[in-house]
Amino acid sequence: MNPWLYGVILLMCGVAALLLVVDLVRDRAAQDSHYLALAAIEVLVLVQLVWGCIALGGSERDVSGVTFVSYLVSVVLAPVVGAFFSLAERSRVGTTILLLAVATVAGLEARLVDIWSAGG
Amino acid sequence: MAESSTGEGGARRLDLSSGWGRALVFTYGVFAVAATGRSLVQLGTDADRAPLAYALSLFAAVVYLVATGCLLLGGRWGWRVAGAAVSVELLGVLSVGALSYAAADLFPDKTVWSHFGQGYGFLPLVLPFAGLAWLRHTRPRGKGALA
Numbered sequence: 146m147n148p149w150l151y152g153v154i155l156l157m158c159g160v161a162a163l164l165l166v167v168d169l170v171r172d173r174a175a176q177d178s179h180y181l182a183l184a185a186i187e188v189l190v191l192v193q194l195v196w197g198c199i200a201l202g203g204s205e206r207d208v209s210g211v212t213f214v215s216y217l218v219s220v221v222l223a224p225v226v227g228a229f230f231s232l233a234e235r236s237r238v239g240t241t242i243l244l245l246a247v248a249t250v251a252g253l254e255a256r257l258v259d260i261w262s263a264g265g
Numbered sequence: 266m267a268e269s270s271t272g273e274g275g276a277r278r279l280d281l282s283s284g285w286g287r288a289l290v291f292t293y294g295v296f297a298v299a300a301t302g303r304s305l306v307q308l309g310t311d312a313d314r315a316p317l318a319y320a321l322s323l324f325a326a327v328v329y330l331v332a333t334g335c336l337l338l339g340g341r342w343g344w345r346v347a348g349a350a351v352s353v354e355l356l357g358v359l360s361v362g363a364l365s366y367a368a369a370d371l372f373p374d375k376t377v378w379s380h381f382g383q384g385y386g387f388l389p390l391v392l393p394f395a396g397l398a399w400l401r402h403t404r405p406r407g408k409g410a411l412a
Contacts, residue, residue, distance in 0.1 A: 219298070226291070246291070252385070
C-alpha cells in the first residue's frame with residue numbers, strides 16, 4: 146500500500162466531507178462541486194485498485210488476497226452507488242447520502258490499511 | 266418526501282425508500298454488505314476460533330439484509346417486517362454491546378455489534394434509532410391501518 150495515495154484519499158474525503166457538511170447546514174441539495182469532489186475520490190480509488198492489485202501480486206506479505214481485493218473493489222463502488230442514490234433526492238437528503246458515501250470510503254480505507262499492515 | 270404516498274387511507278403503496286428513506290437504504294445496504302462479507306470471511310477461514318461472535322456476525326448480516334430489502338420493497342408488510350428487523354437490530358446491538366464489555370471472554374473476536382459498534386463509528390447503535398424514527402414517520406394511517 147502506498148501511504149501517499151492513502152493519505153491523499155483521506156485528505157480528499159476530509160475536503161469533500163467539509164464541503165458537504167457546510168452545504169448540509171445551509172440546507173442545500175447536492176451541488177456540482179460535491180460531485181466533482183466525489184469524482185476526484187473515485188479516480189484516486191481506481192488508481193488504488195490497480196496499484197493495490199499490482200502491490201499484492203509483487204508482495205511477499207501474508208495478506209489475505211480475497212479480503213484485500215474485495216475491500217479495494219468495495220471502495221471503488223461506494224462513491225458510484227452513493228452518487229446515484231443522491232441524484233434521486235434533490236434535497237439535503239442527497240447531500241446526506243453523499244456524506245455517508247464519503248464516510249464509507251474513509252472507513253474502508255482505514256480497514257484496507259489494517260489488512261495490509263496485518264500481513265506485514 | 267414519503268408523506269405524500271402514505272396519506273389518503275393508504276390507497277397508494279407505502280413507499281419506504283424515498284426521501285430520508287433513501288439515505289437509510291444506502292446505510293443499511295452498506296452494513297448489509299459489510300456484515301455479510303465479514304461473517305462469510307470469518308466463518309470461511311476459522312469458524313472454530315469464536316463460534317458465538319461469528320454466528321452473531323452472520324445473524325447481524327441477515328438482519329441488515331432483511332431491513333434493507335423491506336425498506337426497498339415498501340408496502341404494509343414491508344413496513345411491519347422492517348419494524349421487526351430494526352427492533353431485533355436494536356436489541357442485538359444493545360445486548361451484544363453490553364455483553365462485550367461485561368463478558369469479554371465470550372467474544373474473542375469482534376462482531377459488528379461489539380462495544381456498541383465502536384469499530385464502525387458507533388453507526389450500528391445510531392442506525393436502529395434512525396430506522397425506528399423513519400418507520401414511525403411512515404406508519405400506515407387511515408382506515409384499516411395495521412389491521
